[in-house]
Amino acid sequence: MRRSEASPRPRRRLLLTVSGASVVLAITAGAVVWTGRHGQESRASADERVHVTTAVVERADLSDTLTLGGTLGHGRSRVVRSGKEGLVTWLPRIGAEVTRGGQLFRVNDNPVPLLYGSTPLYRTLRDEGTVGRDVKVLVDNLRKLGYDFGEQPEVGSWVRPRPAATPTPAPDGAGTEKEAASADAASGESAEDETASGKSGQDAVPSARPTAAAADSASSGAGSPAASPSPAPVQVRRGEGVLTAGVIAALKRWQSRTGAAATGELGPGDAIVLSGAVRVGGLLAEPGDAAGGDLLSVTSTVRQVTVPLEADATGSVRRGNKVTVTLPDNSTVRGHVTALSSDAQSADQNAGGEPQLTVTVGLDDPDAESVRDADSGSVRVGFTSAAKKDVLVVPVGALLALSEGGYALQRPGGRLLPVKTGLFAKGRVEVSGPEISEGLRVVTTS
Numbered sequence: 133m134r135r136s137e138a139s140p141r142p143r144r145r146l147l148l149t150v151s152g153a154s155v156v157l158a159i160t161a162g163a164v165v166w167t168g169r170h171g172q173e174s175r176a177s178a179d180e181r182v183h184v185t186t187a188v189v190e191r192a193d194l195s196d197t198l199t200l201g202g203t204l205g206h207g208r209s210r211v212v213r214s215g216k217e218g219l220v221t222w223l224p225r226i227g228a229e230v231t232r233g234g235q236l237f238r239v240n241d242n243p244v245p246l247l248y249g250s251t252p253l254y255r256t257l258r259d260e261g262t263v264g265r266d267v268k269v270l271v272d273n274l275r276k277l278g279y280d281f282g283e284q285p286e287v288g289s290w291v292r293p294r295p296a297a298t299p300t301p302a303p304d305g306a307g308t309e310k311e312a313a314s315a316d317a318a319s320g321e322s323a324e325d326e327t328a329s330g331k332s333g334q335d336a337v338p339s340a341r342p343t344a345a346a347a348d349s350a351s352s353g354a355g356s357p358a359a360s361p362s363p364a365p366v367q368v369r370r371g372e373g374v375l376t377a378g379v380i381a382a383l384k385r386w387q388s389r390t391g392a393a394a395t396g397e398l399g400p401g402d403a404i405v406l407s408g409a410v411r412v413g414g415l416l417a418e419p420g421d422a423a424g425g426d427l428l429s430v431t432s433t434v435r436q437v438t439v440p441l442e443a444d445a446t447g448s449v450r451r452g453n454k455v456t457v458t459l460p461d462n463s464t465v466r467g468h469v470t471a472l473s474s475d476a477q478s479a480d481q482n483a484g485g486e487p488q489l490t491v492t493v494g495l496d497d498p499d500a501e502s503v504r505d506a507d508s509g510s511v512r513v514g515f516t517s518a519a520k521k522d523v524l525v526v527p528v529g530a531l532l533a534l535s536e537g538g539y540a541l542q543r544p545g546g547r548l549l550p551v552k553t554g555l556f557a558k559g560r561v562e563v564s565g566p567e568i569s570e571g572l573r574v575v576t577t578s
Contacts, residue, residue, distance in 0.1 A: 186544055187527050187576040189568060195519040196557035197456075198449075202439035202513045204459070204506060206431035207492055208473065209413045214239055214423040215253075215401030221419055224412050229433050231409045233277050235390070239401070239423040243390050247273045249405045256399035257375055261293035263366045268373030269405055270398060274382045281378035287370050293363040409433045435503055437467065437493040439513050449515050455493055458512040463502045469515075470494040518555055524568060525560045529577035541565075541574040549574075 214220075214237070222238035230236055235243040249269035257267060271284060285291055368374060380396045388394040392402075410430035417427045437457055441449060453469045471492040493513060495503060531539045532548065540548040541563065554562030 184544070185576055186573050187530055189524055189526055189541075189563070189570055189572040189574065191522060191570045192525050192560075193519070193521045194523055194525055194555050194557050194560060194562055195516050196555065198515045198517050200439050200441065200513050200515065202437045202457070202491075202493065202511050203509065204435065204437050204457075204511045205508045206411055206413070206433070207436035208438060208490060209429045209431045210406075211416065211426045212236060212404060212406075212428050212430055213426055214244065216240075216244070216423055218423045219419075220417050220421050220423050220427060223415055223417065223419060223428060226412055226414060228412045229409060230412070230430075232273060233386075233390070236404050236410075237427055242392055244401070245390060245403050246410065247403045247405045248276070248408055249273070250407065252405045253398060253400050253403060256397055258397045258399075259293050259295045260375060260377055260380060261291045261363075261366075262375040263291055263293075263368055263372050265372055267375050267379075268371060270375075270383065271373040271379055274379065274386060277386060279382040279386060281376065281382040284376070285368050285374045287368055287372075290365045290367050291374055292365040295363065406430070435495065435498050436470075437495070437511055437513060439491040439493065441472075441489040441491050449491055449517065454516050456514040456516075457493065457495065458514070459502055459506045460509055460511065461502070461506065465495055465497065465500060465503060467493045467495045467513075518557070520555050520562055523554065523562045524564060524570060526563055526574060527576050528556065528559055528561050530574050531561060531563075541568070541572075544573060544575060 216239050218240040220237060220239060221241045222235075224230065224236065230246050232248050233245055236246050237244050247269060249272065251265040251269050253266055253269075255266065257270060271281075274281060373379075383398060384394040384396045387396075409432075411433045412428055413431045414429040415427075416429060417425065449469060449472065451469050451472060455467045455469065457465050457467050459465065469491055473490050473492070474488075497503070526541065530541055531551075531553070532542050534540055534548075534550075538550060539553055540550050542548055549565060549567045551563040551565040551568055554564065556562075
C-alpha cells in the first residue's frame, strides 16, 4: 500500500516539470522573437544614422566673393603733354607731388601750372562775356586759390560777349600786383552788368552795347573801318562759367604771382587740367627737348590698388562695389571700386584683340599705418559681386532636384518641401517657400 500510494507522486512532478519547462520555453521563445525584431529595427535605425545627415535652415547674410590679384601703388599713370611750342626748360623730380596752382613744367622758362577739373583748355579765354565749361574750370580754380572776383551770372541768364582788342603781351614776369589790381578799378562795365537772371527769350536779352573793337574804331576818327556786328547773347547753362571783368582781373593777379606774363588770357598749353593733385611717376623728356611731345607721367598722390580684369569677369565688378584688400603682411583693409578703364595696349597683346579692363580700388583709409608701412607690390582683392542680407540659407547639398523641375528640401521623415532658390555662395544657397522657416531640420548630404 505504501508503494502504491507513493508511486504517482513522481509522475505529477514530472508533469509539473514538463509543463514548467514548456512555459519557460514558450516565454523564452517569445523573448527571442521580440528581441530579434527589436535588433533588426535597431540595425535599420543605425544604418539611417550613418547614411542620412540633417541640417538646420538658418537665417544669415550671404555674399559671393571673387578674389583677384592686384598691385598696391598710386593707381594708373597718365602721360602729360604740352600744348605749347618751344623748349622745355624745367621738369620736376620723380616722386614730386604737384597740387592746384603748382607748376608741372616750364616751357621757354614760363611756368605751366596745374588746374583741377574735367574740361581741358581748348581755346584762348580772352573776351569778356565768354561762356563755357572751360571758363568754369578757371573760375573754380581761382576761387579755390583765394582770389575774389565777385558774383557769377546765374544759370539761365543771358550774357553778351564783348570781344577784346588785340592785346599787347607784356614781357615775361613784367606784370605786377599793382597793375593787376588796377584792372579791377578800370574794368568798367562787365558782362555781369548785361545779364537778366531768371529770364529767357528775346525779352530777357539786354540791349546791344558797343564792343571793345567798336569803341576803338569810334575813337580812331573818320576813315576808320566800320565796327563788326556785336556777338549774339549767350545763355548760361548749368555747369558753365562766365569770363567777367572780375575774373580777368583775378587771372592777371594770379599770373603775376606765378611769374607768368599778366595778360589776363589763358589758352591751350598755358595750364594743364587734371582731376586732382598728382605725383610725378616718370620723366619722358629732358630740359632742351621740344615741348610738343610727351613730357612726364603722373599718378594720383593717394595709394590705390589696380587690378587687371578679364573680359569674362566684367559682370562681377561694378563701380562702387565694396572690396577687401589683403596686404603683403596678410592684414586686411577695406576699399571700394572707384573706376573701370580699358587698357588699349593689352588689346594688341591679346590674341582676341579685346582690351583688358583695369579696376582701380580706392582704400577707405589710405593713411592707415598698415597701408603706409606696406611696400608697393602684389595684394589680393576680394570683390563682393552679390550680397543678400537676413535670408534663409541651407547647404547646397540639401537641395533635391525634382523630376518635374525645380528644387525641394526633404524632411527627415521623407516629406518633400518645394523651395525657390536665390543666391548661391560659399557652399550655401538662399531658399524660400511657404513651409520653410528658420530652425527647420532637413536632410542633406554628408
